[in-house]
Amino acid sequence: MEAKKLITNITSLSGTINVPGDKSISHRAVMFGSIATGRTTVENFLPGEDCLSTISCFQKLGVRIRQEGTSVTVEGPGIEGLQEPKEILDVGNSGTTIRLLMGILAGRPFHSILAGDESIAKRPMTRVVRPLAEMGATIDGRMGGEYTPLSIKGGALKGIGYTLPVASAQVKSAILLAGLQSDGITTVVEPEKTRDHTERMIRMFGGRVEADGKSVSVEGGQKLTGTHVLVPGDISSAAFFLAAASIVPDSTVVLQNVGLNPTRTGIIDVLGMMGADMDICGQPESSSEPSGSITVKTAGLRGTVIEGGLIPRLIDEIPIIALIATQAEGRTVIKDAKELKVKETNRIDTVVTELRKLGADIEASEDGMVIHGGTPLHGGTVSSHGDHRIGMMLAIAALISKGEVYLEDSEAINVSYPTFFEHLQSLTVHD
Ligand code: S3P
Numbered sequence: 377m378e379a380k381k382l383i384t385n386i387t388s389l390s391g392t393i394n395v396p397g398d399k400s401i402s403h404r405a406v407m408f409g410s411i412a413t414g415r416t417t418v419e420n421f422l423p424g425e426d427c428l429s430t431i432s433c434f435q436k437l438g439v440r441i442r443q444e445g446t447s448v449t450v451e452g453p454g455i456e457g458l459q460e461p462k463e464i465l466d467v468g469n470s471g472t473t474i475r476l477l478m479g480i481l482a483g484r485p486f487h488s489i490l491a492g493d494e495s496i497a498k499r500p501m502t503r504v505v506r507p508l509a510e511m512g513a514t515i516d517g518r519m520g521g522e523y524t525p526l527s528i529k530g531g532a533l534k535g536i537g538y539t540l541p542v543a544s545a546q547v548k549s550a551i552l553l554a555g556l557q558s559d560g561i562t563t564v565v566e567p568e569k570t571r572d573h574t575e576r577m578i579r580m581f582g583g584r585v586e587a588d589g590k591s592v593s594v595e596g597g598q599k600l601t602g603t604h605v606l607v608p609g610d611i612s613s614a615a616f617f618l619a620a621a622s623i624v625p626d627s628t629v630v631l632q633n634v635g636l637n638p639t640r641t642g643i644i645d646v647l648g649m650m651g652a653d654m655d656i657c658g659q660p661e662s663s664s665e666p667s668g669s670i671t672v673k674t675a676g677l678r679g680t681v682i683e684g685g686l687i688p689r690l691i692d693e694i695p696i697i698a699l700i701a702t703q704a705e706g707r708t709v710i711k712d713a714k715e716l717k718v719k720e721t722n723r724i725d726t727v728v729t730e731l732r733k734l735g736a737d738i739e740a741s742e743d744g745m746v747i748h749g750g751t752p753l754h755g756g757t758v759s760s761h762g763d764h765r766i767g768m769m770l771a772i773a774a775l776i777s778k779g780e781v782y783l784e785d786s787e788a789i790n791v792s793y794p795t796f797f798e799h800l801q802s803l804t805v806h807d
Contacts, residue, residue: 377784377785377786377787379757379782379783379784379786380782380783380784380786381780381781381782382770382771382774382780382781382782382783383771383774383775383800383801383804384755384774384775384777384779384780384781385806386624386775386804386805386806387625387626387805387806387807388624388625388626388627388674388805389617389620389621389624389627389628389629389775389803389804389805390627390628390629390803390805391629391630391802391803392629392630392631392632393617393629393630393631393632393799393802393803394609394632394633395609395610395611395613395614395617395631395632395633395634396420396422396424396446396609396610396613396793396794396795397420397421397422397446397607397608397609397610398422398573398607398608398609398610398611398612398635398665399422399424399426399427399472399610399612399613399792400472400545400571400573400610401573401577401605401607401608401635401665402418402421402422402424402427402430402607403426403427403430403470403472403473403476404476404549404573404574404577405418405421405448405577405605405607406418406421406427406430406431406434406441406448406450407430407434407476407477407480407553408577408578408580408581408600408605409441409448409450409452409602409605410434410437410439410441410450410452410453410458411452411454411455411458411480411553411556411600412452412454412581412600412601412602412603413452413453413454413457413599413600413601413602414452414601414602415449415450415451415452415602416449416450416452416581416602416603416604416605417447417448417449417450417604417605418447418448418449418450418604418605418607419446419447419604419605419606419607420446420606420607420608420609420633421443421446421447421448421607422446422607422610422792423443423445423446423794424790424791424792424793424794425468425469425470425790425791425794426468426469426470426472426473426791426792427470428443428468429466429467429468429469429470429473429492430467430470430472430473430477431443431448432466433465433466433467433473433477434450436461436462436463436465437458437459437461437465437488438453438457438458438459438461439451439452439453439457439458450602452600452602454599455480455483455484455556455557455600458480458484459486460486460487460488461488464489464490464491464525465477465488465489465490465491466491466492467490467491467492467496468492468493468496468791469492469493469495469496469720469762469764469788469791470492470496470791471496471499471546471719471720472546473492474490474492474496474501474524474526475501475504475546475547475549475550476546476549476550476553476574477490478490478501478504478505478508478515478526478528478550479504479508479549479550479551479552479553479554480553480554480557481513481528481530482508482511482512482513482515482528482530482533482550482553482554482557483513483530483531483533483554483556483557483558484530484557485530485531486529486530487527487528487529488527488528489525489526489527489528490524490525490526490527490528491524491525491526492524493762494762495720495721495762495763496524497518497523497524498523499523499524499718500522500523500718501517501521501522501523501524501526502520502521502522503540503541503542503544503547504546504547504550505517505521505522505526507536507538507547507550507551507554508550508551508554509521510536510538511533511534511535511536511551511554511555511558511562512531512532512533512534512558513528513529513530513531513533513554514528514529514530514531515527515528515529532559533554533555533557533558533559533596534558534559534560535555535558535559535560535561535562535563535595535596536551536555536558536562536563537562537563537565538551538562538563538564538565539564539565539567540564540565540566540567541567542567542715543566543567543568543569543570543687543688543715544570544715545570545571545572545573545574545688548564548566548570548574548592549573549574551564552564552574552575552578552585552592552594553574555593555594555595555596556578556583556594556596556597556598556600557596557597558596559596559597560595560596561593561594561595561596562593562594562595562596563591563592563593564591564592564593565590565591566590566591566592567590568590568684568685568687568688569589569590569639569685569688569689570639570688571637571639571640571688572587572592572637572639573637573665575587575592576637576664576665577605577664578594578598578600579664580603580605580663580664581600581601581602581603582599582600582601582603583598583599583600584598605663606663607665608633608634608635608636608663608665608666608667609631609632609633609634609635609667610634610635610792610793611634611635611636611637611640611641611643611644612640612692612693612765612792613792613793613796614631614634614670615643615692615693615696616696616768616769616771616772616793616796617629617631617672617799617803618631618643618644618647618652618654618670618672619696619697619699619700619772620772620775620800620803621672621673621674622647622652622653622672622673622674622675622677622700623674623677623699623700623703623772623775623776624674624775624776625674626674627672627673627674628671628672628673628674629671629672629803630669630670630671631669631670631671631672632669633659633667633669634667634668634669634670635665635666635667636656636658636666636667636668637665637666638666638689639688639689640689640690641689642686642687642688642689642690642693643690643693643696643697644656644670645686645689645690646680646682646686646690646693646697647700649680650677650678650679650680650700650701650704650708651675651676651677651678652672652675652677653672653673653674653675654670654671654672654673655670655671655672656668656669656670657669657670657671676705677700677703677704677705677749678704678705678706678749679701679704679705679706679707679708679709679747679749680701680704680708680709681708681709681711682694682697682708682709682710682711682713682744683709683710683711683712683744684712687712687713687715691713691715691716691719692719692765694710694713694716694723694727695723695726695727695765695766695769696765696768696769696772697710698710698727698731698738698745698747698769699731699736699769699772699773701738701747701749702731702736702737702738702747702749702751702753702773703749703750703751703776704749704750705749705750706748706749706750707746707747707748707749708746708747708749709744709746710744710745710746710747711741711743711744712743712744713743713744714742714743714744716744719763720762720763720764720765720766720791721761721762721763721766723763723765723766724740724741724744724745725740726761726763726766727745727766727769728740728745730758730759730761730766730770731773733756733757733758734753734754734755734756734758734770734773734777734781735751735752735753735754735756736751736753737749737751752778753773753776753777753778754777754778754779755777755778755779755780755781756777756779756781756782757781757782757783757784758770758773758781758782758783758784759783759784759785760783760784760785760786760788760789761785761788762785762788763788764788764789764790764791764792764793765792766788767783767785767786767788767789768789768793768796770783771783771786771789771796771797771800775804
């Protein structure tokens, strides 16, 4: 594919957008709908490639799922109704699909093979394989089970108490999904609190889960029942426009229907710390996930330090935060973020390499990056490296670059935000 010419040289951003459905919640709605009994309807589902991979995997497990745009209907057969797949379960680029699916398959008495794309083949799986094997599943894969392709033969599981070595909602969720099929109680303790969509979804489907600080427990053998899931907009997608409106002069953007789950709102806290101009209006809760609209205007920003318990609350927003920091006054330090190295790409490397091509003053550190702000950006040819969030961050960088910017591998953006360029175009004001 030819490099895409990005939008540059704009005067301001102005307008309102409805942020597409949350990726994490869309995956979970299809998964819980598939292991519950009865019909589940999903509204404002994200029809991005990652969530479509989840649908296709569950169809191969024998679940009847109909998807038309943002509407999905799942005819849940109950967890015991899942069938041995005849084909390889292809998760595409999606870490959430493979890791949560492993938790479900760990308790199923049949054989499955899981594989994905080039990026998935580099992502660590032992973090999920180890606890699931301890519970009783048989899982193997390349390099002793660290990498795909993986094979799973599930079976009778026993509940465990498990302390996560890294803060990961995917690993926590996989263990909880296996725990729902285990004998006794399963408890997961996290080093830092991560997104709690799985816990909320267990309750929405009529199950019980106990959460106490960084510890979460479920009892095995619970029956889940199909329900209606209204997916709020994805704050991780909204983040690109929160950033754009903050750094492009004379802008005002309204983002409607943004998920405001406190385990995900680290980006709002950081923008606040940096001096952004945001007005948040919460919506009355119509589902188990809070949401609201955010009005954001251009503001002079200052550098900050981002570390510790804040990191899991904004882990996917670090690429766009790095860009914001290039325009803030002073230095921004991001630490405790080693996990960035095992995302869709090594995001410490890809952020630093690509932003430097546009003239940013940014360097990698052992567990994050250091950005010296107030640096004007220039034109150039950059690459998403096949990582959707790197691609979108670079498209926002282009808005403030002096000179033309070309993006290689721009299609990667379809993983989480197929309408990204349309939305961006609709907000753009030229002279
Ligand atoms: C996700 C959890 C996070 C996040 C990913 C989605 C989820 O990954 O980066 O985009 O839906 O549970 P980790 O669990 O690896 O931190």
